[in-house]
Amino acid sequence: MAAAEGTEEDDAAYIIKEGDCVVLKRGDIFKALKVQLNKKVMFEKQWLFLDKAVGQLYSTAFEVVSGGHLEPHKAKTTEGSADTAEAGADNRNIVDDGKSQKLTRDDIETLKEQGLKGQDIIQQLIDNSSTFRDKTEFSQQKYIKKKKKKYESTITVLKPSCRILAMMYHGREPAKVCHLRHDTLAQMLTLGNIHAGSKVLVFETCSGLVLGAVMERMGGYGSVVQMYPGGEAVRAGVESFGFPPHFHDTLHEFPICHVNALLAGTLNTAPAKEPEADANDPSKAGEEAGQTDEDMGGGGGGGGEGGPEEPKMETSTAAQDKQREWDKLKENRLQEKKVKMEEKRKKLASAAALLEGKNADGLIIASRFHPSLVLLGLIKFLAPSRPFVVYSQYIEPLIECYTKLKDQGGTVNLQLTDSWLRHYQVLPNRTHPVLQMSGGGGYLLTGTTTVNMRNFKAAGAQQADEPPAPKKLKLSGSEG
Amino acid sequence: MAAAEGTEEDDAAYIIKEGDCVVLKRGDIFKALKVQLNKKVMFEKQWLFLDKAVGQLYSTAFEVVSGGHLEPHKAKTTEGSADTAEAGADNRNIVDDGKSQKLTRDDIETLKEQGLKGQDIIQQLIDNSSTFRDKTEFSQQKYIKKKKKKYESTITVLKPSCRILAMMYHGREPAKVCHLRHDTLAQMLTLGNIHAGSKVLVFETCSGLVLGAVMERMGGYGSVVQMYPGGEAVRAGVESFGFPPHFHDTLHEFPICHVNALLAGTLNTAPAKEPEADANDPSKAGEEAGQTDEDMGGGGGGGGEGGPEEPKMETSTAAQDKQREWDKLKENRLQEKKVKMEEKRKKLASAAALLEGKNADGLIIASRFHPSLVLLGLIKFLAPSRPFVVYSQYIEPLIECYTKLKDQGGTVNLQLTDSWLRHYQVLPNRTHPVLQMSGGGGYLLTGTTTVNMRNFKAAGAQQADEPPAPKKLKLSGSEG
Amino acid sequence: MSFVEYSERIREGDVVIIYLGHESMMPVKVQAGGKTQTRYGAIRHSTDLIGQSFGSKVTCSKGGWVLVLHPTPELWTVSLPHRTQILYTTDIATITMMLELKPGSVVCESGTGSGSLSHAILRTIAPTGHLHTVEFHQQRAEKVEQEFQEHRVDHLVTVRNQDVCREGFGVAGVADAVFLDIPSPWEAVGHAHTAMKRHGGRLCSFSPCIEQVQRTCEALTERGFHDLSTLEVALRVHGVRSVGLSLPDFGPDAGPDAGETPAPAPVHTSVAIKTTIPPREMTGHTGYLTFATKPRT
Amino acid sequence: MSFVEYSERIREGDVVIIYLGHESMMPVKVQAGGKTQTRYGAIRHSTDLIGQSFGSKVTCSKGGWVLVLHPTPELWTVSLPHRTQILYTTDIATITMMLELKPGSVVCESGTGSGSLSHAILRTIAPTGHLHTVEFHQQRAEKVEQEFQEHRVDHLVTVRNQDVCREGFGVAGVADAVFLDIPSPWEAVGHAHTAMKRHGGRLCSFSPCIEQVQRTCEALTERGFHDLSTLEVALRVHGVRSVGLSLPDFGPDAGPDAGETPAPAPVHTSVAIKTTIPPREMTGHTGYLTFATKPRT
Structure with a gap:
């Protein structure tokens, strides 16, 4: 037996630090946020400070103790601990007279003031309930769940x-991720088949969750191109992943309004000729675009108004000063705008360079857009023999999508x-599927491209990519 | 404790008789047929005679023994009996060399010739398998299932x-029942809410299964009107239920091609005036139609060519004989046709009488027809505050149906x-959902009529039957 | 009205279902001079209900209106006062068919609980069948008996207040079908067998936990039941919606100037489709239904 | 090609997936001079495959044609030679996410079986992770090791032929995630704990029967694992169809003669709709997936 001994790990990677993206969990409820000192945050109707989490693992x-401060909880996780109580076989002896709980509200408040923790309060409630033991397991659980929600605050x-x-x-904001x-x-x-080293196109309106998920699976190797609609790429959710900075170097973005131009070979990603200014460095575009054979359009513009390090010249009068300040402000703004535009141009150029070879390795679509049009537009950028997922x-738009493909x-x-997803409660003598389940998880259309995709024929080539079925071949019933 | 002692039951009701409609069962496979003596029937690729079942319970x-004859099987049902074998924890020691079974094909044939029954043969196979005990439970079950199918023939x-x-x-012919x-x-x-004593309309193209199911639940009390498309009411499946004769008195039929006429009050169910003959008795229609206020149209035709009991008159010549025979034949045929038409008319009249009050208690639709049009056409016959089920x-046609309603x-x-349906295997240490499940059971649209249905306004009365939701009322998210 | 027979018009003493809105209904016992408060105002029984047609609109005192529906076991199930966990229509429908209930069937049931299933059984076995229902909780047994009277089905049912596991159903050799919804059904399997007809019948046991199912199946097999079948049915209610799908703008097709100036944020148009959405949460599990056949004995 | 890296063109030694038709695929090892028989005729590796682009059509000797696809763990799963029951993509996808696998993860797996899951794990943890997979069946361990070589992923995986319940995974304190697919996973929980990193990690156990799940959950709780979660995922494949719905003929609307003469059997027209139909049978259960978190120790 060849036993490989584990190397001792560095705890540093597992310590909560200021500025970290973390997720708070209470029961089944999650909240993603950044750790900031001295900042009040709201979680599950409770104000709290994360300061004392810093430095912990x-x-x-x-x-959550008084003042909303956190205190490390030494005991094991409380989940399920109260569930092991003895259950009555049935509810036959229970009379609902509202008198079964011996603790009064005041008692409970007193317990809380004494610093009793949520779990202990629940135990007190159970101990002081004359009917708890006689309740059926179902009723006990309902009771505990209700009380937990009220008194427990382990985070x-x-x-x-x-x-x-x-x-x-x-769980919390399904509409933000198209109910995915x-x-x-x-x-x-x-x-x-998302994996390190590949080139993946993502079109999503899921707040960046899908994009982040793809980036996590790529692990900082390869390229991800976010194909985005509208004015700007939206991906707030990516931040929540807390990726190391180099991950972001693998992320590119391309506005879909340039797709047709790119496909037609008419997209000009060279420095734009602006009416007021054309401060651009044509060499940079090529630099970023890398080893592409892209048609860079009509060449870059000429030199400009100099760099940001333009030497200052002193003058004497206040008016001149004011004028100068004004000019400078204006110029700075112009400069800033130019820098931004230049950045945007470079981004576009680098993304265009990745797309132009039409050799992407994967395509993931998850949006509120009509999937059929999006897929038919973007599938053209895929290499043959590569998977796509919509x-x-x-279901209706995917039926159309399927038919068109x-x-x-x-x-x-x-x-x-x-697909359907079912959770189970596994407890001694109380094992059963969880009573509530998700009604649906959405629909997926998946497939693989073939060489034909490239020499795409508009029509008349119906199902040309299916080998002709010989008579002896029994085709499955699930294909049209 | 008031113990009501059961009355001794009459075995006669539980004895298989010639002419009975029965269902043969082998494993999960069923076949409905009529018991006929000396008749070879095919079941699960096996010819057999039911003669010896007659007189049994x-x-x-x-x-099934030699010659396809049945022999009562004294042992308990065999199902699951072989499943209790000891299972190996895993398949690690199994080498698939095709040599694990010590019995040869000839051995098995010999066993069969010796009259060994299916279950015994399987036990022999298990006993003579060197690997069975080492197989995992899953493999064992697969093995037994395969062998059962091959050797067992308990019916x-x-x-x-x-x-x-x-x-x-x-299970066998889902297409015949629209995959219901x-x-x-x-x-x-x-x-x-199908129950005895009500008046239920059924529109189905499910071979009569749905109609039969409704009749079973009515127990011979009340009326069922089969609303049928096309030339004739199809309901072969009803026969398989083997209802006692009086059940059929509760069954009526109405061709939907007369629905508009009936609604317009222009349906004439009085005896038809035919060009060749009008042998009809107008009184009969009223008799059958019962206590209805139906507009019987323009009155019945006059008397006819006499009844079937017309006395014969003898003549002497052969030619005359022949002519007479010919005439008689012709007349008989005409007569038969008339009788049939008269029957049909009476049926129509009686069904029309049931429908005219527009006070049916239930409506069940299950067909290959567009449900929206069928429902909107037939719902007019329902009384207010009655359920309908489509x-x-x-799902798509029901979405339309829902929207129109x-x-x-x-x-x-x-x-x-x-809905989804899941079966379980419950066996000691081997409990799990059955591995294969039905992919879908179809869709249902259900609802309740209100008084408004009668004073049906074509449009502009959108959702007039929903009380205006006050602001404090939280409506569930599942309604448009 | 009765729960086993439709009527056209509301009479005094009837129990009617007041429909207040989607999934919001309440049962009301109609009494001359009676008055019922709803969120739309009061309903005066004598003028608003008695003599009216079932399915009518009733205008309440505040000017709002409600619908008054004929009771059915299914409407009762969604509006009855819960005294216990109840069985819902999806399970009830499956139980009714798999127990082969029909007019004339004799059925034993325990526990009666809030009577949700009992009403559905009575509807199906009327007018010639009988239900023997056993409930150990005295208050509940009394309450349900009173409801059966009010619903005019008491001639079809016998309620017994006893422990089915110890004392059985109080009948022998009469039942075509037995239904068990108790914490330890395996303890009642013998009594179920006793209650059933000599020539056989069907049994159903409802249990939320798989361990209960396992013990019950063992007990059933020991007692000679066969054709054991455990299953679950889950219903999904689809919401019908009109939704908009945005249309992507891939920009102008060609032209030499394309891409020269940054395109303005494109205005996306969209198409509307009729579709359904599943509920966020649905009832994924109520209990396992175990069916078995008692053979001739 | 490799199972963890895409290539454009087929080279000698590659394993490619020959697509013969819907759900009919076979893996082929490309060898100069090699020949593979299909039902459409022979494929000559040197001329038909080597140098061709993945995704190409290949015309076989009988004139029929097939497609040659780049291998992926998913295509491998549907075309691999079964030596055992295998895990399918639906479960694999869930396992991969719920174990939080990503490039660099160190994973322990047992049993290796036919290697269906192993390939998917390797794809996800490449290029910097490692898989320690334990298979007690010697032939299978040898066979899968050979496949890993052919698929050019052998540098990412160590195969051990031993009994995980007795001997463990052969590593300690290195794993981010452990996957168990063995008949008695509870016997391996301690070994899983040993194999995992001090600071914690995720575990998954796959078992077809609920009793196995119950014993495993007990063992996990005893060993200090928390966040136990047992679930199932079932995939439903929808067939896309154009179907015709007949239109009912309710007859002429009015007219005084309506109904006078029996109407001829009406000719029903129909409308076509695009819809989906579910499969008659689908995989409703493969196994329960139980996930748990090992806390820092």
Whole structure:
């Protein structure tokens, strides 16, 4: 037996630091935020300060004590601890007279003032309930759950991950992620064969969750191009992942309003000729765009009004000073604007360079846009024999998508799916599926491109990518 | 404790008789047929005779012995008996060399010739398998299932019921029942509040399964009107239920091509005036139609060519004989046709009488027709405050149906649902959901009529039947 | 009205279902001179209900209106006063079919609980069947008996206040079907067997936990029941919606100037589709339904 | 090609996936001079495959054609030679996310089985992670090791032929995640704990039967794991269809003669809709997935 001994790990990586992106957890509720000192944050209707979490290890459970401060919780996680109480076989002896609880509200307030923690208060409530033991397991659980929500305030500080953030979004703000359920996102990443070193296109309106999930799976290797609609790429959710800075070097963005131009070879990513100014360095565009054979358009503009380090010249009068200040302000603003535009241009150029080869390795779509049009537009950038995954909250648009892909050819392995997710309570003599379950996790259309995709024929090539089925071949019933 | 002693039951009701409608069961496979003596029937690729089942009790298990004859099977049902074998923890020691079975094919044939029954042969195979005990439970079950299918031939003869016939159709010929799954049919009967004494309209193209199910729940009390499309009412499946004759008196039929005429009050169910003959008795129509205020149209035709008992007159010549024979034949045919037409007319009249009051108690639709048009056409016959249930294999037509009902008003409690059905294997240490499950059971749209339905306004009365929601009222998220 | 027979018009003494809005209903016992408060105002029974047609609109005192519906076991299930966890229509429908209930069936049930299933059984076995229902909780047994009277189905049912595990159903050899919804159904399997007809019948046991199912299946097999089948049915209610899907703007197709100036933030148009959305949360589990056949004995 | 890196063109020694039709695929090792028979005729590796682009059409000797696809763990899962029950993509996807696998993760797995999950793990943890996989069946361990070489992922994986319940994973304090797919996972929980990093990690156990889950959960709780979560994911594949719905003919609207003569059997027209149909049978259960977190120790 060849036993490889583990190297001692550096705790530093596991210590909560100021400025870290973390996720607070209480029960099944999550909240992502940045650790800031002396900042009041609201979580589950409770104000608290994260200051005392700094320096502690990730996954530490804290109790919220007076003043909203956190105090490390030495005991084991409380979850399920009160569940082991003895359960009555049935509720036959329970009379609902509202007198079963011996503790009064005042008693409870006193316990709280004494600094009793949530878990202890619940235990007190159980001990002082004359009916708890006689309740059925179902009723006991309902009781504990209700009380927990009211009195317990154990909070765990977690390192963010795709798993946690996906559960957080789906649980708290499903509309922000187009109701994408975490297990559906899991399918997307796997069916999209997302992995380090590949070049993946992402079109999403899921607050950046899908983009972040793809980046996590790429681990900082390869390139991700966010194809975005509208004026600016939206991806607040990516921040919550707390990626190391070099991850962001792998992230590119391309506004879809330039897709047609790029495909037609008419997209000019060279420095723009502006009416007021054309301060651009044509060499930089090439530098960023790297080793591409891209048509850079009509060449860059000429030199400009000098760099930001322009030497200052002193003059004597106040008026001159004022005028100068004014001029400078104006110039700075202009300069800033130019820098921004230049950055934007460079970004566009670098993304265009990645796209132009039409050799992307993966395409992930999850948005409130009509998936059919988005997919047909963006699939052109994929290399042959590469997977694509389209998510939609609704099945109807994916039916259209499926039909159009079948008609135009150039794809195989088309599959339209949905999935259901079921959680279980596993406890001695009380094992059963969790009573509430998600009603749906959305729909996925997945497939693989073929060489035909490139020589895409508008019509007449129906299902040309399916080998002709010989008579002896029994095709499965699930394909049109 | 007031113990009511059971009355001794009459075995006669539980004995299989010639002419009975029965269901054969082997494993999960069912087949409905009529018991006929000396008739070879095919079941699960096996020819057999039911003769020896006659006189036995229902639910008896039979072994198919040589010549296809049945022999009552004294042992308990074999199902699951071989499953209790000891299972290996894993397959680690199994080498698939095809040599694990010590019995040869010839050995097995010999066993069969010796009259060994299926179950015994399987036990022999297990005993002579060097690897069976080492296989995991999953592999063992797969093995037993395979062998059972091959060697076992225990057949149970069951009394038909809605439960069994619904499982039979869905399992063997789902296309014949529009893929209606048995649990979905169960929902329909309950949500439709089908019960004795009511008047229920059924529109189905499910081979009569749905109609039969409704009749079973009515127990011979009340009326069922089959609203049928096309030339003739199709309901072969009703026969399989083996209802006592009086059940059929409660069954009426009405061709939907007369729906508009009936609603317009222009349907003439009086004896038709035919060009060649008008042998009709107008009094009969009224008799059948009962206490209705129906407009019987322009009155019946006059008397006819006499009844079938017309006395014969003898003549002498052969030619005359021939002519007479010919005439008689012709006349008989005409007569038969007239009788049939008269029957049809009476049927129509009696069904029309049931419909005219527009006071039916329930409406069940399950067909390959567009449910929206069918429902909007037939819902007019329902009394207010009555349930209706529409089944469709597809969700899209029911979305349309839902939308139209919402637009026109006159209904409440609209609900569009589907359900999933999961079976479990419950065995010591081997409990889990059955690995294969049905992919879908179809969709249901259900609702309740209101008084408004009668004074149906074509448009402009949008959602007029929903009380105006006051601001404090939180409406559930699942309604548009 | 009765829960097993439809009527056209409301009479005194009827129990009617007041429909206040989607999934908001309440049962009301109609009494001459009676008055019922709703959030839309008061309903005066004598003028607003008695003599009216079921399914009518009733204008309340505050000017709002409600609908008055004929009771059915299904409307009762969604509006009854809960004294226990109750069985809902999806399970009830499955139980009714799988127990092969029909007019004339004799059924034993325990526990009666809030009577949700009992009403559905009575509807199906009327007019010639009978329900023997056993409830150990005295208050509940009394309350449900009173409801059966008010619902005019008391001639079809016998309520017994006893412990089914110890004392059984109080009948022998009469039942076509037995239904168990008790914490330890395995303790009542023998009594179920006793209650059932000699020539056989069907049994159903409802249990939330798999361990209960396992013990019950063992007890059923020991007692000679066969065709054991454990299943679950879950219902999903689809919301019908009109939703808008944005249309992507991939920019002008070609032209030499394309891309020269930054395009203004494009205005996306959208298309509307009719679709359904699932509920965020649905009932994923109520309990396991275990069915079995009692053979001829 | 490699299972963790895409290539554009096929080279000798590559493993490619031959797509023969819907859900019909086979893996082929490309060898100069090699020949593979398909039902459409033979594929000659040197001329038909080597140097071709992945995703190309290949015309076979009988004139039929197939597609040659770049291998992925997902295509491998549907085309690999089964030596055991395998894990499928739906479970694999869930496991990968819930174990928080990513480039650099160190993972322990047992049993290796046919290597379906192993390939997916390797794809996700490359280029800097490592998989320690333990398989007690010697032939299988050898076979899968050979496949890892052919798939050019052997540098990322260590295969051990031993009994995980007795001998553990052969590593200590290194794993970010552990996956168990063995008949008695509770016996390996201690070894899993040993294999995991001091600061914690995630564990997943796959078991078909609930009793296995119950024992495993007990063992996990005893060993100090927390956040236990047992779940199932089932995938439903929808068939896209154009179906016709008949239109009912309710007959002529009015007219005094309506109904006078029996109407001829009406000719029903129909409308076509695009819809989906579910599969008649789907995989409703593969196994329960139990996840847990190992806390810092």
